[in-house]
Amino acid sequence: MGERRGAGPDEDALGRFGARLTARVLDIGVLITMVFLAGVLADYAGGGFPALVVAVVVGYEPVLTAAYGATLGKQLCGLRVVRRDGGGGLGFGRALWRWACVLVGCGLPVLGIVNLLRCAWNRPYRQCLHDKAADTVVCRVQR
Secondary structure (H helix, E strand, O other), rough: OOOOOOOOOOOOOOOOOHHHHHHHHHHHHHHHHHHHHHHHHHHHOOOHHHHHHHHHHHHHHHHHHHHHHOHHEEEEEEEEEEEOOOOOOOOOHHHHHHHHHHHHHHHOHHHHHHHHHHHHHHHOOOOOOHHHHHHHHEEEOOO
């Protein structure tokens, strides 16, 4: 087990691999649905489909994460993204950087798989690569 550096949540408060994977699958479903609806809207509105797709793909996760601490998938799975140092919300810049790192991983298949799986073995914070880059952790929401 690695050393704990700085303040942060204890391991029991962190989001588990299964919940995080389920949340990601749900978010992918939401994104696919939104891209489909953007295509339908573009057909009726007369173009602009590429701009709508970029807005949906780039905006969905960072906007919701900055505003609410979680995407729809994470909310349904009882998860929340916070700064590792316990400083509260991410802010849009950090949330955008975190999402940009996810997208880079999606463009490089091996890196994308390692990124997704890394939270299963990373200790003590269960961080994926994008969490490490943005200095964030995913915690379970207390209900």
